[in-house]
Structure formats: C-alpha cells, structure tokens
Amino acid sequence: MGVKDTVVPPNTDCHHFILEDDSANLEKPYGSIFLSIPTVLDSSLAPEGHHILHIFTTSCIENWKGLSLKDYEEKKELVANKIISRLENKLFPGLKSSIVLKESSIVLKEVGTPKTHRRFLAQDNGTYGPIPHSIPKVLLGMPFNTTAIDGLYCVGDSCFPGQGVIAVAFSGIMCAHRVTADIVVQFHLQLSENSSISLVQLERQF
Numbered sequence: 448m449g450v451k452d453t454v455v456p457p458n459t460d461c462h463h464f465i466l467e468d469d470s471a472n473l474e475k476p477y478g479s480i481f482l483s484i485p486t487v488l489d490s491s492l493a494p495e496g497h498h499i500l501h502i503f504t505t506s507c508i509e510n511w512k513g514l515s516l517k518d519y520e521e522k523k524e525l526v527a528n529k530i531i532s533r534l535e536n537k538l539f540p541g542l543k544s545s546i547v548l549k550e551s552s553i554v555l556k557e558v559g560t561p562k563t564h565r566r567f568l569a570q571d572n573g574t575y576g577p578i579p580h581s582i583p584k585v586l587l588g589m590p591f592n593t594t595a596i597d598g599l600y601c602v603g604d605s606c607f608p609g610q611g612v613i614a615v616a617f618s619g620i621m622c623a624h625r626v627t628a629d630i631v632v633q634f635h636l637q638l639s640e641n642s643s644i645s646l647v648q649l650e651r652q653f
C-alpha cells in the first residue's frame with residue numbers, strides 16, 4: 448500500500464511481525480501479519496510525504512480457487528480490509544478509520560493472492576516465502592542446478608534452497624560453482640584425450 452506519512456509515527460522500524468494471540472495461530476491462514484516499510488530506510492522509493500507498506504500473511508491457493516471473478520474480488524477486499532484493521536489496532540491508529548472519514552491515509556492499495564503469484568511469477572501453487580516446516584521434504588525434492596540437458600543450468604527460487612533473496616543468492620553461488628566444476632572436468636578430459644594439443648589451444652576452446 449501507499450500511505451500518507453502522517454499515519455506512520457517518526458522512528459517507526461522497517462520490519463514488523465504481528466501475532467495478536469498465541470503461537471497456535473502462527474501458521475494458520477491469516478494467523479500472523481508481516482509488514483515491511485522500505486521507505487523508512489530509503490524515502491526516495493515513494494513520492495514525498497508517503498510511505499510504502501508491504502504487508503503479507505499466510506494463505507493457501509485452495510482458499511482462492513473456484514470463486515467467480517466477483518466473489519474473488521470481494522474476498523480480496525474483505526481479507527485486505529481485515530488485515531488493515533488489525534494493523535490499525537496494533538500499529539497505526541487512523542489507518543483505516545480515516546477512509547471512513549473520507550480522508551484516506553491510503554493512497555494506493557494493491558491486493559495479491561497466491562493466484563496472483565502463480566499468474567505473474569509462475570510460482571508453483573502461488574507459493575511465496577518460507578516453506579512450512581510440516582513439509583520439509585519439499586525442500587530436498589527441489590531441483591538443484593543441473594538439468595537433463597547437458598550445458599543447461601537452472602538457478603533461482605524454483606531451485607534448492609527455495610524462495611527469498613538469501614536463498615536465491617545461495618542458489619546462484621552454487622550454480623556458479625557447478626558450472627566452473629563442469630568446465631574444469633571437461634578441460635581435464637580433453638587434456639587427457641588430446642595429449643598432443645597445447646594447453647593454450649585447449650584454453651581457447653573454453
């Protein structure tokens with residue numbers, strides 16, 4: 448969401464985690480809320496006088512299937528408004544009530560669901576974020592960097608160890624090591640097969 452900066456108190460932290468009741472609700476749909484406000488670190492990310500609130504919660508794609516377009520849009524609004532109310536209660540008084548007063552603090556609101564992630568990011572079942580610990584095998588079932596096609600590698604958050612910037616950086620490093628190792632192996636294989644060829648000639652092939 449884009450909001451007027453008057454609703455975000457000075458010295459607000461960038462990252463927040465909201466769990467109103469007990470940890471039994473931690474992994475339940477909509478049980479917890481994650482919030483990041485990147486503009487407290489870099490105000491140039493939003494127009495002057497505004498903040499970006501990046502808010503997300505847990506939800507499965509099954510909860511969004513089989514709805515008509517109208518029902519889907521209505522459900523998105525309903526869920527988003529409930530989350531905004533919870534943020535208003537816990538962190539930002541006036542965030543939503545100001546909408547009622549026709550003086551909205553919210554100048555931009557975009558709501559995404561697992562279906563949105565599936566459609567626009569090609570994520571399997573619209574997944575995003577950490578993998579629930581109840582299904583750890585998913586992690587090991589993920590592809591590593593090599594493919595069935597020689598010389599074709601894959602990298603990024605569809606590969607081990609999964610989603611998130613840190614995991615993706617790790618996947619990139621692993622892939623670079625894999626490519627380097629494969630090149631070195633090929634290099635030595637050719638060296639032993641072509642003992643007459645000079646090292647300089649061989650290096651030019653790689």
Ligand SMILES: Cc1cc2nc3c(=O)[nH]c(=O)nc-3n(C[C@H](O)[C@H](O)[C@H](O)COP(=O)(O)OP(=O)(O)OC[C@H]3O[C@@H](n4cnc5c(N)ncnc54)[C@H](O)[C@@H]3O)c2cc1C
Nearest residue numbers: 483564568575576602603604605609610611612613614615
């Ligand atoms: C809303 C949201 C919030 C997130 N927040 C966080 C967070 O706070 N912390 C965190 O660690 N992770 C976060 N993530 C997850 C993290 O952003 C991703 O896991 C990570 O960016 C994936 O990196 P990637 O390189 O695999 O894919 P991407 O970053 O999606 O990069 C793929 C690139 O390929 C390009 N591309 C696609 N198809 C083609 C094509 N045919 N030809 C050429 N280019 C193409 C795309 O345009 C894109 O630039 C978030 C994800 C989302 C969706």
